[in-house]
Amino acid sequence: MALKNAAIPFMRIVIIGNGVAGITAARHIRKRSDHSILVISDETDYFFSRTALMYVYMGHMRPQDLKPYEDWFWAKNRIELLRARVVAIDFEGKTLQTSDGRSLPYDRLILATGSKSNKFGWPGQDLDGVQGLYHWQDLESMERHSRGLQRAVIVGGGLIGIEMAEMFHSRGIPVTFLVRESSFWNNVLPAEESAMINRHILEHGIDLRLSTELREILPDAQGKCRAVLTSHGEEIACGFVGLTVGVSPNVDFLRNTPLEIGRGIRVDEYLQTNLPDVYAIGDCAELRQPPPGRRPIEAVWYSARAMGETVARILYGEPTPYDPGIWFNSAKFFDIEYQVYGNVPPALPPEVETLYWEHPDGRKSIRINYDRASGAVLGFNLMGVRYRHHVCDHWLRQGTHIETVLENLGAANFDPEFYPQHEAELVALYNRQTGQTLRLKRRRGLSLLRKIGM
Amino acid sequence: MGQTSLAVTITDMQNASLSIAQPAPVLTPWRQKVALALGALGALLLLIVWAAGRAVAPVPTLLASLGLMAAGAWLFVREEYLKHPAGIRNNGAWFRSLTARGVWGWVLGVFITGFYVCLYWFPQYLKGLIELFTPLSQGLRARAADQWFVYGTLYTVAVLLMGVKFFFKYRHNAYQRIRTVSVVFFQLWFAWLLPGLLVRLQQPEIYFSYFWPLSYYQGTPMAYQGHLKSDLGLFYFFFGLAMFFIGTPVLTYFFGKRWYCSWVCGCGGLAETAGDPFRHLSDKSLRAWRIERWLIYSVLLFAVAMTALLWINVATGRSVLQQFSESFYKTYSFLIGAAFSGVVGVGFYPLLGSRVWCRFGCPMAAWLGIWQRKKSRFRITTNGGQCISCGNCSAYCEMGIDVRAYAQRGEDIVRASCVGCGICSAVCPRGVLRLEA
Numbered sequence: 001m002a003l004k005n006a007a008i009p010f011m012r013i014v015i016i017g018n019g020v021a022g023i024t025a026a027r028h029i030r031k032r033s034d035h036s037i038l039v040i041s042d043e044t045d046y047f048f049s050r051t052a053l054m055y056v057y058m059g060h061m062r063p064q065d066l067k068p069y070e071d072w073f074w075a076k077n078r079i080e081l082l083r084a085r086v087v088a089i090d091f092e093g094k095t096l097q098t099s100d101g102r103s104l105p106y107d108r109l110i111l112a113t114g115s116k117s118n119k120f121g122w123p124g125q126d127l128d129g130v131q132g133l134y135h136w137q138d139l140e141s142m143e144r145h146s147r148g149l150q151r152a153v154i155v156g157g158g159l160i161g162i163e164m165a166e167m168f169h170s171r172g173i174p175v176t177f178l179v180r181e182s183s184f185w186n187n188v189l190p191a192e193e194s195a196m197i198n199r200h201i202l203e204h205g206i207d208l209r210l211s212t213e214l215r216e217i218l219p220d221a222q223g224k225c226r227a228v229l230t231s232h233g234e235e236i237a238c239g240f241v242g243l244t245v246g247v248s249p250n251v252d253f254l255r256n257t258p259l260e261i262g263r264g265i266r267v268d269e270y271l272q273t274n275l276p277d278v279y280a281i282g283d284c285a286e287l288r289q290p291p292p293g294r295r296p297i298e299a300v301w302y303s304a305r306a307m308g309e310t311v312a313r314i315l316y317g318e319p320t321p322y323d324p325g326i327w328f329n330s331a332k333f334f335d336i337e338y339q340v341y342g343n344v345p346p347a348l349p350p351e352v353e354t355l356y357w358e359h360p361d362g363r364k365s366i367r368i369n370y371d372r373a374s375g376a377v378l379g380f381n382l383m384g385v386r387y388r389h390h391v392c393d394h395w396l397r398q399g400t401h402i403e404t405v406l407e408n409l410g411a412a413n414f415d416p417e418f419y420p421q422h423e424a425e426l427v428a429l430y431n432r433q434t435g436q437t438l439r440l441k442r443r444r445g446l447s448l449l450r451k452i453g454m
Numbered sequence: 455m456g457q458t459s460l461a462v463t464i465t466d467m468q469n470a471s472l473s474i475a476q477p478a479p480v481l482t483p484w485r486q487k488v489a490l491a492l493g494a495l496g497a498l499l500l501l502i503v504w505a506a507g508r509a510v511a512p513v514p515t516l517l518a519s520l521g522l523m524a525a526g527a528w529l530f531v532r533e534e535y536l537k538h539p540a541g542i543r544n545n546g547a548w549f550r551s552l553t554a555r556g557v558w559g560w561v562l563g564v565f566i567t568g569f570y571v572c573l574y575w576f577p578q579y580l581k582g583l584i585e586l587f588t589p590l591s592q593g594l595r596a597r598a599a600d601q602w603f604v605y606g607t608l609y610t611v612a613v614l615l616m617g618v619k620f621f622f623k624y625r626h627n628a629y630q631r632i633r634t635v636s637v638v639f640f641q642l643w644f645a646w647l648l649p650g651l652l653v654r655l656q657q658p659e660i661y662f663s664y665f666w667p668l669s670y671y672q673g674t675p676m677a678y679q680g681h682l683k684s685d686l687g688l689f690y691f692f693f694g695l696a697m698f699f700i701g702t703p704v705l706t707y708f709f710g711k712r713w714y715c716s717w718v719c720g721c722g723g724l725a726e727t728a729g730d731p732f733r734h735l736s737d738k739s740l741r742a743w744r745i746e747r748w749l750i751y752s753v754l755l756f757a758v759a760m761t762a763l764l765w766i767n768v769a770t771g772r773s774v775l776q777q778f779s780e781s782f783y784k785t786y787s788f789l790i791g792a793a794f795s796g797v798v799g800v801g802f803y804p805l806l807g808s809r810v811w812c813r814f815g816c817p818m819a820a821w822l823g824i825w826q827r828k829k830s831r832f833r834i835t836t837n838g839g840q841c842i843s844c845g846n847c848s849a850y851c852e853m854g855i856d857v858r859a860y861a862q863r864g865e866d867i868v869r870a871s872c873v874g875c876g877i878c879s880a881v882c883p884r885g886v887l888r889l890e891a
């Protein structure tokens with residue numbers, strides 16, 4: 001560890017939250033400094049991958065398989081862990097209060113408290129058998145309610161909703177899926193991709209109800225949910241209701257303190273709050289001035305991780321502003337993988353042109369958006385096809401012309417060996433639509449990447 | 455299949471912070487149960503013949519047994535895979551007793567282990583099975599069966615039936631389809647039909663898909679002297695040497711060790727097909743990796759030393775080392791050839807996963823691994839920042855490689871033990887991993 005910054009005096013750093021944001025910060029601070037590091041969480045003893053909760057329920061993995069680091073890792077790296085709930089913070093006196101009565105001092109405080117599941121005040125939303133899926137304890141509760149369950153109703157057509165549908169489906173529990181929008185996730189996905197996922201959900205035998213909202217959850221005599229009432233006035237009997245209508249920053253215990261809070265904890269581009277020596281990262285942070293093309297609160301794994309790295313740089317003495325780069329994300333809808341690079345809005349703005357190819361089997365598609373006037377590529381949307389992050393990112397940063405991209409599209413293909421490659425079909429489609437005569441110059445391969453210097 | 459409690463704790467038991475009480479039962483639709491029952495009935499017929507020590511009406515019995523197992527396998531494929539959209543289907547892998555080290559897993563482990571113990575040391579107890587397979591052996595090889603023919607045939611049947619199952623489980627994945635056809639073909643032709651036909655033609659019984667040091671006998675002076683008697687034998691002897699010294703480095707440079715371990719080798723073939731339901735049982739800890747490195751290179755050294763001693767003994771006119779080299783050879787055959795590769799390697803599938811031998815013991819894998827690590831174009835690349843640290847890749851790596859540890863840092867995976875099965879890439883829900891060469 002030659003890179004320790006001698007100019008920074010020893011500090012006691014306390015991190016609230018052992019999610020990916022807090023843990024990334026801790027790991028990176030430790031790599032480059034000797035500060036004392038304490039991570040506090042009320043959820044679990046050890047960091048685990050929230051993103052993989054579904055796989056435990058489906059029996060693909062055991063709970064311990066969710067831990068990215070073995071248990072000895074923390075002591076070896078002198079990262080102290082504490083299982084407790086922080087109930088109050090004295091920002092003046094730089095101390096925290098925990099639920100078990102401890103009072104802990106800090107020199108620097110990193111707030112990484114994550115999100116909590118939304119509830120919109122529906123009648124019956126607090127009944128037994130009604131819950132979201134965010135924390136480990138939510139999974140335990142889902143497990144308890146699954147025994148003998150005849151039907152689950154899931155409210156909210158987003159990423160966690162469809163994961164929950166897949167979870168119950170894997171156990172042979174029938175699912176009714178209420179989606180407010182007229183097509184699945186069409187506030188994010190363009191119409192064609194959204195329609196593909198609708199078809200796929202139905203193919204799996206999920207009772208998908210589009211344009212349908214929850215009105216009320218009805219209790220039985222024991223105070224457990226027994227049915228939902230939809231916006232169409234229909235009553236659907238169910239022993240479980242999953243509320244997956246988004247998440248919001250988990251900051252309630254910090255309200256009515258000097259800390260400036262909007263929807264999340266307000267931070268500048270150095271992730272500093274309005275209070276000295278207090279930082280906020282991950283799902284709970286709200287950027288006052290988000291970088292172009294990014295939102296103030298992004299409740300995704302990747303942003304939380306990137307913020308953890310940024311705050312670490314500040315604390316080991318090489319501060320740089322938070323720069324998440326070009327937007328990317330990924331998900332999996334049952335069996336269809338989804339990747340996005342750059343900006344692909346659900347509705348096409350007038351200055352943007354789109355090239356959309358879909359496989360005849362309706363389970364794969366590639367979309368490339370580009371600027372109508374300059375030809376610069378703006379975004380890639382992939383369903384059932386894997387594209388290479390570095391290559392797409394490079395083209396998006398450079399604003400490479402769509403025709404150059406198409407001619408070299410093979411370089412972006414990241415599907416496993418022997419998979420059919422569809423880049424030539426995309427080029428042919430472009431030629432048909434524009435009357436050009438482009439040819440695909442490059443098929444994929446590692447040697448190819450070396451050749452073009454990536 | 456019974457239920458196992460998922461009362462696993464991620465931390466110490468007092469804190470019980472990441473434990474799941476008891477999962478609701480996984481519904482096994484009745485048709486799947488019928489499929490499993492058919493397969494079990496087929497196996498039971500074999501068990502009865504084994505226990506009885508003699509086979510009455512061997513032809514109908516064997517046909518019935520194989521037919522039942524094939525019908526069971528096909529019904530399972532239809533119900534479990536073909537009736538659902540193609541995709542990753544590992545549901546309940548950690549809930550089922552058979553695949554989660556539950557009672558049925560132990561029963562199967564004990565049963566296979568028992569079979570291997572009889573095979574190597576007490577073949578007299580396999581008399582019934584040998585009688586059962588004699589008509590088939592007569593048909594293929596024009597001679598009566600012995601315990602090795604019984605073993606080879608059962609092995610091939612397992613690779614074939616479970617290969618079909620695997621093929622349809624991963625029918626959406628071209629890499630898995632092609633690889634499975636290859637590995638089943640090599641077993642069926644080079645490790646069963648061809649050696650059988652050679653025997654029929656009064657030629658030496660040669661398994662072209664195995665070389666020294668995996669086939670440790672093939673490098674010895676005894677093997678050489680035996681092969682001197684025929685052109686084919688001599689060819690095979692030098693072919694084996696060439697594969698070791700030239701074939702392995704060259705092919706591994708271009709393709710990685712997978713050209714052998716997950717496309718050709720019979721041990722790998724069984725692991726990839728019959729062993730697939732157990733691949734998640736491999737140990738991913740750093741400790742296991744340490745043990746692996748010690749053990750596997752020790753076995754390679756052992757094999758080299760054993761072979762060298764035998765040759766020195768011959769070169770010195772069988773004077774000084776006669777006793778010593780022979781007992782060295784016998785120790786190797788007993789410890790490594792039989793106990794490790796057979797009894798533990800396959801018998802412990804349901805307990806330690808499908809690649810215990812390939813990971814901890816195989817000297818050929820050690821040799822291939824050295825080349826893969828030091829001089830190969832093969833690697834698994836990771837897709838930028840897309841990893842969500844979910845752990846599916848590590849969980850389903852049969853070699854116990856903690857793939858996630860690399861993927862979440864965006865690093866390429868270059869590991870001596872990786873057999874290039876491609877399952878990590880297949881199960882990754884975010885499209886992060888790609889095998890490339």
Ligand SMILES: Cc1cc2nc3c(=O)[nH]c(=O)nc-3n(C[C@H](O)[C@H](O)[C@H](O)COP(=O)(O)OP(=O)(O)OC[C@H]3O[C@@H](n4cnc5c(N)ncnc54)[C@H](O)[C@@H]3O)c2cc1C
Pocket residue numbers: 016017018019020021022040041042043044050051052053054084085086087112113114115133134135160163250253281282283284298299300301302304330331842
């Ligand atoms: C089911 C599911 C699937 C997801 N899948 C994806 C995906 O595929 N891709 C993706 O990009 N994102 C995904 N996400 C979102 C992603 O998991 C989050 O963005 C990310 O985990 C946020 O990390 P974090 O460190 O900011 O917060 P968290 O992981 O929420 O960690 C915060 C921790 O702080 C603790 N805490 C809060 N307040 C206190 C307190 N007062 N005292 C003590 N401890 C406290 C919390 O209990 C929690 O353990 C998914 C989320 C869920 C729930």
Ligand code: SF4
Pocket residue numbers: 834850851852853854855857867871872873874875876877878879
């Ligand atoms: S790392 Fe991947 S390809 Fe290599 S052995 Fe493990 S699962 Fe197979």
Ligand code: SF4
Pocket residue numbers: 840841842843844845846847848857858861862881882883884885886887
């Ligand atoms: S399976 Fe994919 S996303 Fe999950 S940890 Fe492995 S590489 Fe990362």
